[in-house]
Amino acid sequence: MNATAFLSMIPNMLIGCWEVIQIFLLTVLFAVPLGFLVALGRTSRFKILGGIIRIYQLIVRGTPLMLQLMFCMYAPSFLFGLTPHRFAACIIAFVVNYAAYFGEIFRSGIQSIPQGQYEAGKVLGYTKTQVFFHIVLPQVIKRVIPPTGSEFMVLVKDTALAQIIAQPQLFDIAIKTAAKNVSITPYIAAGIFYLIMSAVVEFAFKKLESKLDYYR
Template sequence: MSLATIVSQLFKGMGITVEIFFLTLLFSLPLGLVLSFGRMSKNGILKSVSKFYISVMRGTPLMLQLIVVYFAPFYVFGLKISSGYRFMAVIIAFVLNYAAYFAEIYRSGIESMPIGQYEAAKVLGYTRSQTFFKIILPQVMKRILPPVTNETITLVKDTSLAFVLAETEMFTIAKQIAAKETSIMPLMAAGFFYYLFNLIVASFMEYLEKKLNYYR
């Protein structure tokens, strides 16, 4: 099989890889913010539940979480698993996993803000929600951008774990071609695609970081 044919087939799987990437970010970033609120809550039960959830998600392999999310409806609730649920299970597992990591990133950013900012906003008549969304959150986003970039780059590579549920993303296709052709070339081509994807993501995040450095 020629290199051009390998690349064209990998492009088909690349679409699924990109879809997993963007859908995970779309849902895990806001969910992570909600989880960070629970983690910092003064309500002991809510704080304990959020802390336990984050601990479990960060302490167990994503591969295991994918398997649990996919098979749990059948083994726990006796529901029939349709073929269309496979991709949904991948997204659910990825979102639940990455939300836990983003929650801790949000928490570190929020807790790093000086208390004087809250006091000044209170003197100016801002409500708690106005203080957070208009004053605190914009500064937090600037501070947490580097660790968010690291997690985003990791996400690009983790999309290859979708093969656990036989989702035909790029890495799965590369493995199939490599096995069929008994050649390492498809895997090397896939590695190049992942690197290129990460290069684009890293460049975009660097651009955002520079845009947010408005005091320099």
């Protein structure tokens, strides 16, 4: 690939990065709170609710994200005669998938808090809700930061799977540019962009983790 072709592909690559960022941000926006609800359901005393959520997590974590993307894209057409927007199908698949993983991370964080802290809160006159939000939750957040950061980094790379339903993003543009120019340079460039975005996520979580050191 000559210099002119290389420079001409950079704007398209940046557009692809913006698509990755949109998928990333929307997934985080919906999957994190949904994952928190999943964790609360798993730790609930209502066994039926916990069982339903376990089945959901088993299905989602036990099947490939690629398959889930295809299901969200094509199942509505077969079942209801509806054709969803590719971007919407992509976001739904990512949110449903990552909520299951975040839910497991948050559940383990909640259950890692010693039961004595709940009892101490009750002795001090706090309600169960107050104990959870004022005593337990701050510690849970601190404990789940490292695994959550790892999932965020995986999410940056998993956005490339949107290619399976022809949703435009960085990897999709790299494939088309490489085919057009018969060169691997677009793949290398895409890899560098993914690396930069992952590094930004890692840096942000490192800073967040350092700010929460006072919970030690």
